[in-house]
Amino acid sequence: MDDQNRNMILAIVLSALVILGWTLLFPPEEATMTDDQVSETSAPANPATAPAPPGSTNAPQDGSPAAVAVDAPRIEIDTPALSGSISLIGGRIDELALKNYHVEVDESSPLVELLNPVASDRPYYALFGWAPGGDLAYEDVPGAQTPWQVVEGETLSPGNPVTLEWDNGNGLVFRRTISVDEDYMFTVDQSVLNSTGNAVRLAPYGTVARHGDMDLAGFFILHEGVVRMSDGELQELDYDDLPDLDQIAREGGPADVIEVIEDGWIGFTDKYWMTTLIPTPGTSFTSVAKFVPGGEIYQTEARLPTLEVAPGETGSTSLRLFAGAKEWETILNYQEQGIDGFVDSIDWGWFFFLTKPIFVALHWLNGVIGNMGWAIIVLTLGIKALLLPLAYKSYVSMAKMKELQPEMEKMKEKAGDDRQKLQQGMMELYKKNKVNPAAGCLPILLQIPIFFSLYKVIFVTLELRHAPWLLWIDDLSAPDPSSILNLFGLLPWGTPDPSSFLAILSLGVLPILLGISMWLQQKLNPAPADATQAMIFAWMPWVFMFMLGQFASGLVLYWIANNTITFTQQYAIMRSQGYKPDLLGNILGSFRRNKDAK
The missing domain is CATH 2.70.98.90 (Beta-galactosidase; Chain A, domain 5)
Structure with a gap:
C-alpha cells in the first residue's frame, strides 16, 4: 500500500469515526430528590410554596x-x-x-x-x-x-x-x-x-x-x-x-x-x-x-x-x-x-473560534440572499476559496503522483517482497520529483473541524430552525423529509418514525445526492490496484450516505456543495498539470471489476 493511499484511507476512517460519534445520543439521567434550607439572604427553598405560618397572608387558603x-x-x-x-x-x-x-x-x-x-x-x-x-x-x-x-x-x-x-x-x-x-x-x-x-x-x-x-433534545453536543x-x-x-x-x-x-x-x-x-x-x-x-x-x-x-x-x-x-x-x-x-457575555448563552461549543464566524457569515449571507439554503451554498464557495491554495498544492501533488504510477508499478515488480527496498525507492522517487505523498489528505483533514462547526451551527442556532430552502426542504435544521421507501411520496404510505432504527433506511433525495457526489469525486482517480483498498473506496460513499441520511438537511446540503466544488477544482487543476482524468473509463472500469468479482 503506497503512502498516498494509506494517508487517504486514514483520513477517511478518521472522518467516519468522528461523524459516527456525533450521531450518538445520551439522554439525561433522572434526578433524585434532596433537601434545602433558607438563610437570611436566600430565596425560599421551594418557590412554589414559600414557607409561611398557617393563617398568614402568605399561606394558600386550601393548602394547595x-x-x-x-x-x-x-x-x-x-x-x-x-x-x-x-x-x-x-x-x-x-x-x-x-x-x-x-x-x-x-x-x-x-x-x-x-x-x-x-x-x-x-x-x-x-x-x-x-x-x-x-x-x-x-x-x-x-x-x-x-x-x-x-x-x-x-x-x-x-x-x-x-x-x-x-x-x-x-x-x-x-x-x-x-x-x-x-x-x-x-x-x-x-x-x-x-x-x-x-x-x-x-x-x-x-x-x-x-x-x-x-423535555430535552438529549444530544451530547448540546x-x-x-x-x-x-x-x-x-x-x-x-x-x-x-x-x-x-x-x-x-x-x-x-x-x-x-x-x-x-x-x-x-x-x-x-x-x-x-x-x-x-x-x-x-x-x-x-x-x-x-x-x-x-x-x-x-x-x-x-x-x-x-x-x-x-x-x-x-x-x-x-x-x-x-x-x-x-x-x-x-x-x-x-x-x-451592557450585559456581559450574553451572546455566549448560545452554545457555540469547543470550536467557538470557528462556529461564531461561520454563523456570522451565514447570518449575513442570509440577510443578503434571503434564503438560508443558498446562503449555505455561498458559504461553502467562500470556504473552498479560502482553502484553494492548499487544495491547489494537494491536487498538483496528486496529478504528479498519477504520472509516477507506471514507475511505481515497476518498482513494485522489481522489489518483490522486499518492502524496505520498495519504500526507499519510492521515497527517492518522491524526492526527485518534488512530490509530497501526504499532501492529498490535508484538505480532507481540514474539513473535519469545519464540518463539525457547521453541524454545531445548524443544530443549535435558532436562525436555522424551520428555515426553508426550496421545494420540499422546508426546515434546514431537520433531516430531508422525502424517502426512497415510498418513492419520494409517489406511493401511498408513510415513512418510519425518525426515532426508529428503520429510519436509517429511509433515505431522502439529498442523502442520495450526497452519496452520488462522493462516488463521482472518487472516480476522478484510478481505482487502487490493491483489492482491499479498492473495496474500502468503493463502499465509502454509500456508508457516508447512510450515516448522514438523518443529519440536518442544511449539513447534507453543505456536504453536497463541498463535494461538487471539490470535484470541479480537482478536475480543472489536474488537467492544468497535464494529467487528464479518465472519468468515464474509471466509472466503466469499476462496473467491470464489480461484475468480475461476482
Missing part, C-alpha cells in the same frame, strides 16, 4: 398551591413577541408563549410555550420576592403566595408597565413595577416603604424554577440546563448535576454558589429558548443553582445584597428577566447594552 395558581387573578402580557399573563398570587411570571415561533413548521400549529404555571404538566416560572432578615418573619415579606393588588396599569406591554402593591399590615408596604420591551426583556423594580418605626433588614431575590422531568456568567467566566451545569451538588452541600461541602462581584447572570437554557435573571450590571449578587425537594424542582437564583431600610425610608432594587428565544441579533443587542 396548585389550586391557588389556577384560581388566581391575572394580568395579561401582550407584546410583539410575547403573550401570556402574570399571576397576582405571588406576582409570578408563569404563563408565556412566543408569538413568532410555532411548535411545527406549519404556522397553524400551536405557539411555543416557554413558561407554565404550577398547576400545569411542566411548571416553569419566574418568582421575585424578599427574604426576611433581623427581626422580620416570613409573614412580614412577600412570597410565593402573597395576594398582590394592581394599583397601576391593566395589560403589560411595551411602554405600559404594571405596578403591584401589598401591605403586610405591620408597617411595611411593598411595591413591584414590571415593565417589558418589544423583545424578551422584563424589568422588575421592587421597593419597600418602612413605617414600622424601626430599621428593618431584608434581601431581594429573583428565582427561576422548573418542576419535574425536562448543553441544556443551567447557564451563567460570573465576572467574565461562563459556566454550564446539566440538570442531572444539580442533585449531586446539592447533596455535597448537605454533607458539608461547598454548595453551587458563586459570589459575583460586578457583572453576571444566571438561568436555564434550552436548545432555542432561555430564561435568565440579570442583576444590574456593575452590582454584586449571589448566583445560586440548586435542586430542591417537594416535586423535583430545579432552581436558579439571583440573591441581591441585603438592604437596611430606616424608619420612614424606602428601599428599592431592580432585577431583569430575559424570557424568550435565543435570537442572535436580539441577544447581541442586549450584550451591547
